[in-house]
């Protein structure tokens with residue numbers, strides 16, 4: 001079962017599955033059904049995230065939050081329905097996919113050169129490291145980073161990507177209170193620039209005016 005709501009405007013969900021998200025959305029699910037391991041995780045889910053918007057995916061363990069994020073990322077094919085939106089997306093999941101042997105700056109630079117925005121990858125990595133408070137360990141190999149530092153490094157990768165849509169799967173895991181505040185500020189600044197975020201979390205994250213997609 002799924003329940004999606006917005007602070008204002010229409011309610012999306014199975015009962016309103018015919019509601020077609022408008023054009024120009026950064027990301028939209030249209031009647032998306034996801035089946036995994038023979039179990040329907042969510043059915044005919046429709047919602048849209050406009051530029052500058054945010055959606056928060058909530059629900060208990062094993063309900064399908066990560067699966068929803070993976071569907072949005074194009075890593076998991078929905079059983080039916082469609083994902084709309086051509087804006088470049090970037091994913092922050094459990095694995096940061098940063099080369100453990102490389103210094104952090106180089107490991108991030110590898111992805112920044114491949115990711116959405118081709119302009120000035122070195123400059124974007126430097127800015128991202130500063131934004132997450134890791135500039136001082138830019139030359140330290142990734143394998144020596146603490147758990148929380150790795151999570152912040154993963155966030156730096158997202159920041160450096162220049163993508164218009166951030167897909168964040170449990171981004172607050174492993175972060176201390178101060179780092180969660182940094183995360184919240186980064187998301188807010190990104191949204192002010194027109195970025196859109198889809199966040200799955202079981203930890204509280206302040207996302208003003210976000211619509212909530214409750215998997216039940």
Ligand SMILES: Nc1ncnc2c1ncn2[C@@H]1O[C@H](COP(=O)(O)OP(=O)(O)OP(=O)(O)O)[C@@H](O)[C@H]1O
Nearest residue numbers: 036037041059060061062063064065066067068202
């Ligand atoms: N590769 C897979 N094959 C089959 N079933 C899977 C696979 N990956 C996950 N599942 C199942 O899909 C369901 C949803 O998993 P998912 O990771 O999306 O949940 P979640 O809400 O993110 O959970 P959590 O809060 O524990 O991270 C679970 O029952 C899980 O066992």
